[in-house]
Amino acid sequence: MPVKLPYVEYEAPTTMAEAVDLLAEHQDEASVLAGGQSLIPLMALRLARPAVLIDINGLSELVGVSVTDGTVAIGAMTREYVAEDSATVGDTVPLLAAALPLIGHDAIRSRGTIGGSLAHADPAAELPAVALALDAEFVVRSRAGERVIPAADWFEGYLATSRRPDEILAEVRFPAAGPGTGVAFLEVARRHGDFAIVGLAVSLTLADGVISDARLAFAGVSDVPIRAAAAEDFLSGERPSAELFAEAARRATAGLDPPADLNGSSEYRKQVAATLVRRGLQAAADNAYERQ
Amino acid sequence: MREVTVRVNGAPRTGSVEARKTLADFLRDDLDLTGTHIGCEHGVCGACTVIVDGRAVRSCLMLAVQAAGSEITTIEGLATAQPQPTSPDRPPGAGLGTLQQAMWDSHSFQCGFCTPGFVMQATAYLDAHPDAGEQEIREALSGNICRCTGYQSIIDGVLLAAQRSREA
Numbered sequence: 001m002p003v004k005l006p007y008v009e010y011e012a013p014t015t016m017a018e019a020v021d022l023l024a025e026h027q028d029e030a031s032v033l034a035g036g037q038s039l040i041p042l043m044a045l046r047l048a049r050p051a052v053l054i055d056i057n058g059l060s061e062l063v064g065v066s067v068t069d070g071t072v073a074i075g076a077m078t079r080e081y082v083a084e085d086s087a088t089v090g091d092t093v094p095l096l097a098a099a100l101p102l103i104g105h106d107a108i109r110s111r112g113t114i115g116g117s118l119a120h121a122d123p124a125a126e127l128p129a130v131a132l133a134l135d136a137e138f139v140v141r142s143r144a145g146e147r148v149i150p151a152a153d154w155f156e157g158y159l160a161t162s163r164r165p166d167e168i169l170a171e172v173r174f175p176a177a178g179p180g181t182g183v184a185f186l187e188v189a190r191r192h193g194d195f196a197i198v199g200l201a202v203s204l205t206l207a208d209g210v211i212s213d214a215r216l217a218f219a220g221v222s223d224v225p226i227r228a229a230a231a232e233d234f235l236s237g238e239r240p241s242a243e244l245f246a247e248a249a250r251r252a253t254a255g256l257d258p259p260a261d262l263n264g265s266s267e268y269r270k271q272v273a274a275t276l277v278r279r280g281l282q283a284a285a286d287n288a289y290e291r292q
Numbered sequence: 293m294r295e296v297t298v299r300v301n302g303a304p305r306t307g308s309v310e311a312r313k314t315l316a317d318f319l320r321d322d323l324d325l326t327g328t329h330i331g332c333e334h335g336v337c338g339a340c341t342v343i344v345d346g347r348a349v350r351s352c353l354m355l356a357v358q359a360a361g362s363e364i365t366t367i368e369g370l371a372t373a374q375p376q377p378t379s380p381d382r383p384p385g386a387g388l389g390t391l392q393q394a395m396w397d398s399h400s401f402q403c404g405f406c407t408p409g410f411v412m413q414a415t416a417y418l419d420a421h422p423d424a425g426e427q428e429i430r431e432a433l434s435g436n437i438c439r440c441t442g443y444q445s446i447i448d449g450v451l452l453a454a455q456r457s458r459e460a
Contacts (some may be wrong), residue, residue, distance in 0.1 A: 036354060037353055040314075041336075041353065100319050105436075110349045192430075
């Protein structure tokens with residue numbers, strides 16, 4: 001049962017330089033506090049016991065959306081509701097825009113941040129699947145400088161990323177969707193806003209009626225988000241059809257061994273995953289035709 | 293201890309808190325605003341929802357120190373006058389805001405524990421989406437739990453408020 005938060009020191013830097021100095025000092029004794037929509041519950045449940053909270057809500061330099069040469073850079077402290085309302089995000093990263101309304105509930109998105117969700121790395125959450133599907137890049141900063149980490153190397157395990165204890169996630173870079181790209185984010189959850197039992201991010205690019213690029217990433221089927229590489233390779237170069245998507249669903253889920261919990265058995269999750277692949281591919285193809 | 297000053301329901305309020313104190317506990321324990329209810333204390337039930345700088349937030353998932361300088365509205369800030377006992381010359385709900393009155397008229401609540409959270413979430417949502425329909429309202433309120441399961445009458449009340457606001 002959750003109780004009052006445990007005793008914790010609190011620092012509220014106002015610049016990135018101060019923030020990385022504090023992290024260098026406290027290392028893994030510290031937790032970075034972004035929107036707090038996951039960290040605060042973990043503290044209430046005593047699943048996280050940081051000695052120091054480094055609150056980066058004062059770092060206005062980490063807020064905002066900018067587009068440069070086909071890359072959309074989103075500051076880590078950009079609130080989820082701000083990204084959800086952003087016409088730029090809707091136009092340039094439609095898969096992210098499709099996933100954002102499914103995160104938690106309205107009040108959660110008021111505080112929750114893009115970077116916070118991706119640094120928390122819950123494998124059932126929406127944004128990790130989106131970032132993995134789109135091969136997003138994670139920009140982390142420390143006193144030693146900056147590293148850029150591809151999404152494929154970011155998610156290391158349950159709530160674990162390749163961010164080092166002295167690093168802060170500063171920015172996430174997404175490739176802007178080109179012409180002919182359709183997207184869908186589907187999930188099955190107990191009620192709107194709950195964590196997905198299974199979620200699926202799909203991006204399909206069509207050129208002259210043929211699939212030139214297919215991207216599928218699952219949430220909720222492993223301890224990290226999972227790309228369906230076998231299905232992606234199978235789809236590439238083919239023309240969309242119900243038969244094609246049914247076979248892609250079989251290939252996408254053949255190697256899955258999802259976890260079981262009170263929301264569903266492993267077999268159930270696998271079945272749901274296959275259904276989501278069929279529906280998601282069709283929805284993304286329909287969306288691609290609309291956007292052409 | 294840290295000094296925190298916020299504006300609550302239009303008035304400046306100051307308190308001295310430990311960093312670990314949530315906004316929910318600050319409102320209730322330090323500012324005596326016990327209309328904000330605490331249910332699950334980890335962001336699942338929605339009972340502690342308040343409005344911070346125009347957005348509905350869970351006050352159990354925000355530290356009091358993080359609210360410094362914010363404009364906060366709690367359930368106590370919605371009525372134009374303190375509710376009074378009903379009498380023949382005072383109709384039920386005198387002084388209530390539009391949403392509160394509509395929920396009263398729709399018998400939206402049973403035990404009332406979840407009421408402040410639902411009302412604050414619905415207030416923030418209707419302010420931003422005055423033309424919301426039933427499906428949107430259901431989704432907007434999906435993060436608030438009523439253990440009496442009186443959801444239908446809650447939705448009815450919010451829809452009635454939206455309709456009255458549009459007609460006003």
